[in-house]
Amino acid sequence: AQSVAQPEDQVNVAEGNPLTVKCTYxxxxxxxxxxxxxxxxxxxxxxxxxxxGDNLVKGSYGFEAEFNKSQTSFHLKKPSALVSDSALYxxxxxxxxxxxxxxxxxxxxxxxxxx
Amino acid sequence: xxGVSQSPSNKVTEKGKDVELRCDPISGHTALYWYRxxxxxxLEFLIYFQGNSxxxxxxLPSDRFSAERTGGSVSTLTIQRTQQEDxxxxxxxxxxxxxxxVEQYFGPGTRLTVT
Numbered sequence: 382a383q384s385v386a387q388p389e390d391q392v393n394v395a396e397g398n399p400l401t402v403k404c405t406y407x408x409x410x411x412x413x414x415x416x417x418x419x420x421x422x423x424x425x426x427x428x429x430x431x432x433x434g435d436n437l438v439k440g441s442y443g444f445e446a447e448f449n450k451s452q453t454s455f456h457l458k459k460p461s462a463l464v465s466d467s468a469l470y471x472x473x474x475x476x477x478x479x480x481x482x483x484x485x486x487x488x489x490x491x492x493x494x495x496x
Numbered sequence: 497x498x499g500v501s502q503s504p505s506n507k508v509t510e511k512g513k514d515v516e517l518r519c520d521p522i523s524g525h526t527a528l529y530w531y532r533x534x535x536x537x538x539l540e541f542l543i544y545f546q547g548n549s550x551x552x553x554x555x556l557p558s559d560r561f562s563a564e565r566t567g568g569s570v571s572t573l574t575i576q577r578t579q580q581e582d583x584x585x586x587x588x589x590x591x592x593x594x595x596x597x598v599e600q601y602f603g604p605g606t607r608l609t610v611t
Contacts, residue, residue, distance in 0.1 A: 387538075415599065424500070424587060424602035425539075471538060482546065483529050483555070484600065488538040 383408045383476045387487035394462045395495050402457040402490045404472030411477040414455040415484060416446055419469040428470075431455060442466070462494045498522070500603035502588050508609045509578055517573045517606045521590030528571050529591075529600060530563055534584040542586075545571065578610045 384407045394400045406412055413432055417425040429440025436448045446457045455472060469491050473484040501520045509515050521528050530542040541555035545565045556562070560578075565571040575582055585607050589600035 385538075417602075422604075424604045425589075427599040427601070430599060473539075482527070482552065483531075483541045483544045484539075485541065486531075486539040 383412075383474050383485045385472050385474050385485055385487035387470075387472055387490045389490050390488075391491040391493060393493045393495065396464050397461050400459050400462045400466070400492065400494070402470050402472075402492060404455045404457065404487060405453050406455060406472070406474040407453065408474060408476040412453075412455075413475040413477060414446070414448065415473040415475075416440065416444070416455075416457050417471045417473065417486075419471065419489075421468075425471065428457070462492075464494050464496050467492055467494045500588055500590055500601050502586075502603040502606050504606060505604065506607045506609075508611060511580060511610055512577055514574065514576045515578055515608065517575075517586050517608070519571045519573070519588030519590075519603060521569065521571070521588070522601055523569075525590035525592050525601070526568065527591045527593060527600075528565055529589040530571070530573050531587045531589065532584045533587055533605070539587065542573070575608075578608075580610045583608055583610045 386405045415430045416428040419425045428444050429438050431438045431448045439445045444459050448455050469489050471489050472487040475484050503518045526547045528545045531539040533539050543563045544552040560576045563573045585605040587605045589602045591598050591600045
């Protein structure tokens with residue numbers, strides 16, 4: 382079975398400050414990890430993914446995420462937050478085994494960037 | 497090019513009625529997914545289609561839910577005898593293949609309200 386935990390329902394950060402949105406996962410094999418963002422009344426948009434290779438993954442809009450196998454984490458980061466980054470962020474995981482091909486999503490973290 | 501489209505964008509129905517939700521995936525995408533997003537919740541996997549293979553229906557919550565994909569393209573999710581707990585946003589996603597690890601592209605969703 383695969384699962385994802387996003388421990389924070391909401392993260393508040395001031396514009397210009399660094400931000401971190403936390404994600405931990407559980408899979409039986411090796412993980413494929415994704416971050417998606419959802420703006421109000423819109424579908425989810427892909428931000429970045431980790432499949433293999435470098436633990437630091439760079440994605441869209443200046444976001445990056447760090448894969449940490451020992452801590453089973455894949456936290457989303459950005460060095461300098463923008464007000465326009467305010468949205469709902471979802472972490473998702475898939476096992477590399479022969480099981481379900483669909484993603485398992487976390488419950489989401491609402492990011493609020495204050496001007 | 498065109499993204500994933502879904503119709504209707506909003507649907508209000510009375511308890512006990514049947515509803516059909518439509519998804520048009522990105523042209524050429526062989527994998528299609530349905531998810532459900534309830535208020536304040538993450539995304540719940542419902543069903544997955546890959547080419548001509550038998551669909552993965554393991555996420556369907558009850559036998560009132562069914563889905564089909566005609567000609568490997570358009571998909572319809574049908575909910576029979578709707579209940580108030582079926583109220584949610586239903587999201588469709590497609591990807592070019594599930595054999596490699598590619599991101600899913602999401603449609604804007606159908607907001608279903610059962611009164």
